[in-house]
Amino acid sequence: MCRASSLPFAIPSPLRYGELAGGTGHAAYGTITGMPETDTDTGWLSREQLRDARDRLPILYVNLVPVRVDERSQVSSVGLLLRATEQGQIQRELVSGRVLYHERLRDAVLRHIERDLGPMALPQVPLSPQPFAIAEYFPTPGVTPFHDPRQHAVALGYVVVLMGDCTPQGNALDLAWLSPAEALELAATPEMGGGHGVLLRQALAHLGHAV
Amino acid sequence: MCRASSLPFAIPSPLRYGELAGGTGHAAYGTITGMPETDTDTGWLSREQLRDARDRLPILYVNLVPVRVDERSQVSSVGLLLRATEQGQIQRELVSGRVLYHERLRDAVLRHIERDLGPMALPQVPLSPQPFAIAEYFPTPGVTPFHDPRQHAVALGYVVVLMGDCTPQGNALDLAWLSPAEALELAATPEMGGGHGVLLRQALAHLGHAV
Amino acid sequence: MCRASSLPFAIPSPLRYGELAGGTGHAAYGTITGMPETDTDTGWLSREQLRDARDRLPILYVNLVPVRVDERSQVSSVGLLLRATEQGQIQRELVSGRVLYHERLRDAVLRHIERDLGPMALPQVPLSPQPFAIAEYFPTPGVTPFHDPRQHAVALGYVVVLMGDCTPQGNALDLAWLSPAEALELAATPEMGGGHGVLLRQALAHLGHAV
């Protein structure tokens, strides 16, 4: 079973913070600490290059709804990441991240799940590349229900079943498993801002839940 | 433009009522007057035969969400039928009805739209037979969010754009056009019981709305 | 791993044959032996009652594409049932069967997989009830690409990942695992008649394959 980590709401180290000042995840808004947006491990883009691209092109993302299911594939719980904003607020998030150059969507899904939930999460990538929804994040609020002050991003939404042990990694303080009903309720609050709550509710509607 | 009918909430005539005691639409629950369920005009099934089948087989339905769209195909309004129950309550409904023997799904969509909204509604049947959702109506409440005391019905959900003039027909007292926001709100009330509200919200989620 | 059974193309026993003369699966056409269509174990419908309903109502089915996937959820092989027709011809089929009264779609999927592939197949029911396709089988050939001389059936198509050991049961002579490329080729031949080949190719298209 995938246990929620017992990590306290640790304050990221200054070094880490400095490295990541730009923020990265969708809901991050450049204010949530700790999301290694510039993929320095892969070296695809320098921070300047990424900022440059963001001023000129829509950036492709995946937005992932981690779930556990029972033996009939009914969702028993939804996994939400807990992050702290720079202002010290707690934010609930989906697993989210960019698709890299020359990276297949399947590999982007696996990489982001591993980055946030660890190498033992055993994710089941969706069979079909058809996403359940497309989220258009605009830097201008109000154009769509999705908003990202850093950029124009277009995210493909997928539900990902986790079969293994999840240990929140990197900048995620914790991972909380909620029942679908709890998740639906939380998704309607400001704790899931910027559109992640909207996408979560769309996901549960797609899975047949009353939303 | 498709105008809402100016019909008052007329009480159906006793004759009509007697004819239709069995009820018919999903949300009808055998209590909403006026839905000619036995399709006596087509003569496919006698009422007894239909009751018989309903005790033994899931019955195939289509559940249709009538919408008007702007020039970019964004939903500008959602059309909901107004019906009176036998108890005199007002109920809001989607367009809904059975698929007949040897009838194509496309033709069932067209037939039910014409039956409820008249011959000038100019519906656009969805291009793909893939429904946006499947609603499983059980005679036992609580098995799914969908409930129909008369039968086990499985409905394919489709969004149908109307291009023409709608005039509520048959047992529909009226047709109301609501903004997506109004429709979402109404869909969460008991005025849309039995599951039609749930399906409507799933439809709007599928179309990209925040639900 | 799910091994193809080593059963030869055994001729069903007369008793069995007699019991099942009505045939049952979609591609069966009433001519393929061995599909226990009347669900005598569940007692939902006598054969006469089912025949009666078939003359008057579309019958709801599920059509299931059994697959094995690699660790990135890419289809590595497709499982096809082998059946003998009464004329002694070999037919390749998807797993297919009726949805029973008061049965959820998820349960129908699990039941039919177990009936044909045994109790250790460990199927993953799709997360969402939204099917990848709807197959409309008409008793009249040519109305759609799907044909079933026995009835008007409407089948919801799902791809089902199998995680366990498959042992062909009941009337299936054998189960063959083919690569997606082999399956696509076979699906275009008369060995997959009545529409199962069409649905299989639609499934692989949906999964992103070149068809």
Next chain:
Amino acid sequence: MCRASSLPFAIPSPLRYGELAGGTGHAAYGTITGMPETDTDTGWLSREQLRDARDRLPILYVNLVPVRVDERSQVSSVGLLLRATEQGQIQRELVSGRVLYHERLRDAVLRHIERDLGPMALPQVPLSPQPFAIAEYFPTPGVTPFHDPRQHAVALGYVVVLMGDCTPQGNALDLAWLSPAEALELAATPEMGGGHGVLLRQALAHLGHAV
């Protein structure tokens, strides 16, 4: 009705050719003349900037399948663009193009249809942003069925119904309307290279056709 243009296979003027040497559309491969890739009219990216981004990020596209439908929304014909490659070969293409910074997907669909088919094509943008397929174009052949030597592009596939008069614009030499059967056949030939043929066949599978 949307008539196919009577334009001969005109050779683009040198000036035009010079302007567009970089090529642009998916199937263009940098070799098909005439697709104004750098959107000089909108001024979003200089050619150098776009080339730069292409070396580092997946570029977001829409791939559009233009169709005409009958009154039951069954596809009666598929519209394919005719282009000449620099080598003088004729290529059939879908309508395809980039999504611009701060552009909604709906607007990108409308813009590219107008660019290729003129202002009177009266396209119906799909109701839902959910694409029927995702095409991952890699600069390296063989990674997926989709190939674009210029870039890593991820295209959202949509079917677009055209209600008006189409007049091939810009770099399209002509627009041909084919029956679904003819389109399926053509889609399997080298005349529709790079993946447009694959996507077209996936689209027709999604619409319920036998592929």
